[in-house]
Amino acid sequence: MTPWTQSSSSNLAVAYEKVGDLARAIPLHEVTLVNYQRVLGPDHPDTLASRSNLADAYESAGDLGRAIPLYKQTLAERERVLGADHPDTLTSRNNVAHAYQSAGDLGRAIPLHEATLAGRERVLGADHLSTLTSRNNLAAAYQAAGDLSRAISLTEQALTDCVRVLGPDHPRTLTSRNNLAAAYRTAGDLGRAIPLYEATLADCERVLSTDHPLTKTVRSNLAALEKRTT
Incomplete structure (x- = not known):
């Protein structure tokens, strides 16, 4: 399978996920990841993106037991390969935080949201769309934890x-x-x-x-x- 074919497979899996057809999206994401690892290697940016896409599909299906470890693996590998401040690494950190929050583990989610916001402000700037998203995400986590003073502010x-x-x-x-x-x-x-x-x-x-x-x-x-x- 060529990289172009793999890319098409990945795009189709994402399209299935966007319309809520997870029964087709997840197996296609799984196959795409296996092929990327075989052809491009485990550290290639496309492989890392494919792993993140699969984790996202698991989370969309409510399977946090598979989503969280895969998000964490992707974060660790992006930190090693791309560096802690790369925008893709910051996205992975946000994904782990969101998954922990979905699982009700605010003790782990909030520090990760805080670190993601600080990193995006430093790397992308205070007005970047991703930074604005992180600000809202952290506020929502504070609210879920009952810290209404910080959440409202x-x-x-x-x-x-x-x-x-x-x-x-x-x-x-x-x-x-x-x-x-x-x-x-x-x-x-x-x-x-x-x-x-x-x-x-x-x-x-x-x-x-x-x-x-x-x-x-x-x-x-x-x-x-x-x-x-x-």
Whole structure:
């Protein structure tokens, strides 16, 4: 199998995963990884990317028992091959943190999120899209751990940065606004949560459509909050 064929196989597996067809995606990712290791070697960047893609598919399927070790292996190999500050290494660190958070292991997730954010700020800059994502990820981890003071402060900062860098109508900005409303809600500050949900819902409907997944999420969050207050 040529590298070009392997690349096509990888792209097809990713496409299956994006549409939720994990029954086809996972076996194809597994075969692609085996072929990359055989043809290009275990340390080639394409092999490392293939290993990360397989871990991501396992996580999407809820199989954290296979996803986490594979994410950790990919992180260790990228640190060795590419260096600790390479953007792909930072992505791997973020992936491990996210997987730990999904498993409820916030004691391991939070330090990794913090390290990823610090690394992306240093290497990519404070306004890079990946840095903005890391800021939101860390805020969400703080919120999950019940550290609402830091969660709200960081989510407010993340929203301010998204508005400045991406504009008020960008989907990431709208997502950040939903996240901030959720943080206010968790803290019991309904006086700020409800108006922010309402404004975010109106903007999502205007910018994304009434049937967009984010619009539906914000609408559901607002409905659940309004039901609690009636």
